[in-house]
Amino acid sequence: MVDDPVTKALNVTRALGIPDEEVKPILKNLLRVYDKNWTLIEEGNYRTLLDAYFDHKETMGKEDKSRRYEGHDESGRPVKRQNLAGKEVRASPTLADPSEESDSEVRVLPLTTPRQGIMKSSKPCSSGSRLESKALVLRGDKKTKSLRELPAGPMNEPSVPSEVHKKGLTKLSSSEKQVNDLALSKKPVLAVHPVSPGLSKSLTSKKSKDDSSASNHSRIIKTTLNIASSSMGEVKILLDWDSALGQPNFQKPKFGEVLKFVENKYVRSYNIVGDQFSVKKLLKDLCESYLKMGTNSTDRSFAINHPSEVIKETGDGHALHVAEQKKRPLNIGFGATGIKGKGSSSSEYTDSHTVTYDEKRPFNFLNDITKGTEKVKISLVDDIGNETLPKFNYIPQNVIYQNANINISLARIVDDDCCSSCSGDCLSSSITCACACETGGEFAYTPQGLLKEDFLRACMAIKYEPQQDHFVYCKDCPLEKAKNDGSPEQCKGHLIRKFIKECWRKCGCDMQCGNRVVQRGISCKLQVFLTRERKGWGLRPLEALPKGTFVCEYVGEVLTNTELYDRNMGISKERHTYPVTLDADWSSEGILRDEEALCLDATFNGNVARFINHRCFDANLVDIPVEVETPDRHYYHLAFFTAREVAALEELTWDYGIDFDDIDHPIEAFSCSCGSEMCRDKKTKKYDGKNACLKSPSFATPGSNLHILTKEFQPKSGGQVNPTS
Numbered sequence: 196m197v198d199d200p201v202t203k204a205l206n207v208t209r210a211l212g213i214p215d216e217e218v219k220p221i222l223k224n225l226l227r228v229y230d231k232n233w234t235l236i237e238e239g240n241y242r243t244l245l246d247a248y249f250d251h252k253e254t255m256g257k258e259d260k261s262r263r264y265e266g267h268d269e270s271g272r273p274v275k276r277q278n279l280a281g282k283e284v285r286a287s288p289t290l291a292d293p294s295e296e297s298d299s300e301v302r303v304l305p306l307t308t309p310r311q312g313i314m315k316s317s318k319p320c321s322s323g324s325r326l327e328s329k330a331l332v333l334r335g336d337k338k339t340k341s342l343r344e345l346p347a348g349p350m351n352e353p354s355v356p357s358e359v360h361k362k363g364l365t366k367l368s369s370s371e372k373q374v375n376d377l378a379l380s381k382k383p384v385l386a387v388h389p390v391s392p393g394l395s396k397s398l399t400s401k402k403s404k405d406d407s408s409a410s411n412h413s414r415i416i417k418t419t420l421n422i423a424s425s426s427m428g429e430v431k432i433l434l435d436w437d438s439a440l441g442q443p444n445f446q447k448p449k450f451g452e453v454l455k456f457v458e459n460k461y462v463r464s465y466n467i468v469g470d471q472f473s474v475k476k477l478l479k480d481l482c483e484s485y486l487k488m489g490t491n492s493t494d495r496s497f498a499i500n501h502p503s504e505v506i507k508e509t510g511d512g513h514a515l516h517v518a519e520q521k522k523r524p525l526n527i528g529f530g531a532t533g534i535k536g537k538g539s540s541s542s543e544y545t546d547s548h549t550v551t552y553d554e555k556r557p558f559n560f561l562n563d564i565t566k567g568t569e570k571v572k573i574s575l576v577d578d579i580g581n582e583t584l585p586k587f588n589y590i591p592q593n594v595i596y597q598n599a600n601i602n603i604s605l606a607r608i609v610d611d612d613c614c615s616s617c618s619g620d621c622l623s624s625s626i627t628c629a630c631a632c633e634t635g636g637e638f639a640y641t642p643q644g645l646l647k648e649d650f651l652r653a654c655m656a657i658k659y660e661p662q663q664d665h666f667v668y669c670k671d672c673p674l675e676k677a678k679n680d681g682s683p684e685q686c687k688g689h690l691i692r693k694f695i696k697e698c699w700r701k702c703g704c705d706m707q708c709g710n711r712v713v714q715r716g717i718s719c720k721l722q723v724f725l726t727r728e729r730k731g732w733g734l735r736p737l738e739a740l741p742k743g744t745f746v747c748e749y750v751g752e753v754l755t756n757t758e759l760y761d762r763n764m765g766i767s768k769e770r771h772t773y774p775v776t777l778d779a780d781w782s783s784e785g786i787l788r789d790e791e792a793l794c795l796d797a798t799f800n801g802n803v804a805r806f807i808n809h810r811c812f813d814a815n816l817v818d819i820p821v822e823v824e825t826p827d828r829h830y831y832h833l834a835f836f837t838a839r840e841v842a843a844l845e846e847l848t849w850d851y852g853i854d855f856d857d858i859d860h861p862i863e864a865f866s867c868s869c870g871s872e873m874c875r876d877k878k879t880k881k882y883d884g885k886n887a888c889l890k891s892p893s894f895a896t897p898g899s900n901l902h903i904l905t906k907e908f909q910p911k912s913g914g915q916v917n918p919t920s
């Protein structure tokens with residue numbers, strides 16, 4: 196069936212992501228003016244129509260600026276719109292060639308066509324001051340609506356080319372009527388404006404200045420990146436820029452090549468192993484996270500008043516700078532300036548492309564909490580309030596406190612425990628070496644440095660669905676002994692864990708060997724931030740992390756359990772303590788000597804892992820014991836790997852294994868605000884959106900933390916763990 200001319204026109208604009216409701220009034224006017232001459236409208240693949248549409252948008256953008264800054268559309272409803280704005284770049288981006296795009300989930304659509312040869316336009320393309328836009332559209336899920344069901348913009352009478360006006364109005368034709376009818380058939384869901392009004396204004400006012408310096412190749416180009424979503428679940432990213440400010444010798448590159456170029460650049464600068472990084476994936480992730488955060492927010496005060504985050508890349512391109520704007524839409528801007536210690540600038544809302552800070556809301560920002568001791572910097576940000584900075588000493592590697600008996604001597608590593616005849620990279624050798632024996636003759640890592648799926652799954656099964664034979668019960672439990680002043684107590688059980696064994700100094704391979712991941716240290720970009728759910732500080736990645744990524748190890752002082760107990764007796768009850776027990780291999784011993792029953796305490800000296808909060812069951816990190824320097828497994832490294840793909844800025848969590856139902860336990864566990872649907876803490880009054888409270892009284896009483904962190908919860912089925920048996 197052949198489409199009627201109206202449908203044909205709307206098909207073109209729909210393909211460009213323009214809602215029907217915005218096009219119909221413009222089409223209606225054009226039909227009047229051109230005396231229903233469709234040839235004029237269809238010419239040049241509907242350039243006249245598109246031109247009239249963008250002219251209208253530009254005009255509307257200027258007129259509606261003040262209203263939209265108030266966050267409302269014409270009908271007075273809040274506009275669900277967010278801006279990632281403020282990027283200043285020194286090259287002019289260009290339109291994608293849509294034909295280059297594969298049928299991937301992220302589609303690139305030009306929202307305008309090149310201006311050359313546009314007919315019947317009151318503003319010829321040579322004016323050059325307009326924005327060119329590109330929309331990246333992602334479907335939240337397969338059920339989401341198509342782009343054309345994205346919200347309509349303002350429904351005011353559109354502007355039309357000036358000659359159109361001169362011709363005056365005629366009575367409604369059947370085509371016009373059809374347009375009108377169609378216009379009424381759909382209700383706008385919400386407003387998405389392809390042209391930033393603030394930007395339009397700034398560009399208009401800049402025009403003459405820019406024109407006069409047309410030959411200046413290093414001019415600063417303004418771009419804005421907008422994110423919008425419809426309530427139907429579709430998320431759209433829109434990138435606007437002013438092409439007229441581009442370099443005169445600018446030539447449109449292939450979009451696919453641009454993507455590859457950016458990917459290579461980021462892979463190099465962030466030491467990303469393998470081909471993990473993809474710009475499309477990043478944008479998809481951004482859209483999905485937007486959708487997820489918007490969808491999952493049950494607390495309206497959080498959803499509506501979520502303070503906007505203004506994130507600035509610092510000079511070194513690593514740390515982010517986050518400020519707060521209460522009751523503003525989320526506003527994340529990637530700027531190009533250096534670090535600020537405190538928030539500054541106006542509390543007034545400014546143009547969407549301007550990075551702003553709220554002076555009334557001071558925030559803390561540390562560029563690198565590691566003090567240069569890690570390969571990567573790890574920033575800390577408090578964008579909620581002026582929270583006291585955590586007091587601890589950052590150490591990148593474990594240190595022995597006093598009595599722990601850790602014998603790191605090469606002489607103790609026998610031939611079967613190393614691969615002295617290997618060279619280079621053990622993973623690329625056709626013969627599996629001795630270091631893979633621990634993991635069943637196969638290395639735990641992929642050549643890309645990720646944990647293998649099977650191994651990850653097996654580790655998680657032991658943690659989350661332990662069987663009876665995964666537990667060992669000590670005859671003389673060091674934990675109970677320390678707690679009860681030496682009197683023997685019944686052991687509550689220790690989980691026998693799967694270990695990774697990494698190559699080490701006696702091995703013939705080099706430091707780049709694929710079986711040396713944890714020992715090479717942190718390589719992902721991480722940030723400590725103040726959580727909004729009463730959990731205190733937390734940790735998040737600044738980039739998306741694939742499943743099986745090594746994030747960091749739990750570093751602290753190596754203490755004997757007795758030392759820990761004594762230490763905690765002297766600690767103020769107000770202070771968090773951060774111990775974990777190294778009991779993953781207690782099964783191999785009969786009765787452990789005190790100096791062999793060890794734990795890691797990050798209370799005073801620790802690394803970034805001390806900020807990882809707890810989440811029941813569906814945490815995105817899993818802790819895995821790693822043997823590196825010594826085959827003696829009283830001492831090992833506790834490494835965190837991603838249990839699934841983790842989005843950039845998603846909080847990293849770890850299931851501490853707390854049994855919140857253990858009413859016999861002398862110390863009450865903290866009230867869990869993990870937010871998991873499977874939260875084990877039934878007593879918890881769920882997060883109510885009030886201020887985060889750092890000093891939860893739990894986890895602060897001497898002796899408790901150790902047990903809270905190590906005690907295994909009741910398994911989902913089987914009930915094999917019996918704390919009293």
Ligand SMILES: C[S@@+](CC[C@H](N)C(=O)[O-])C[C@H]1O[C@@H](n2cnc3c(N)ncnc32)[C@H](O)[C@@H]1O
Nearest residue numbers: 730731732806807808809865867868869891894
């Ligand atoms: C290892 S620390 C984690 C970092 C800590 N949030 C901080 O600010 O330093 C453990 C403490 O964090 C808090 N915490 C961790 N997970 C939590 C959760 N799911 N709900 C509430 N508080 C949590 C508790 O106070 C706990 O004692």
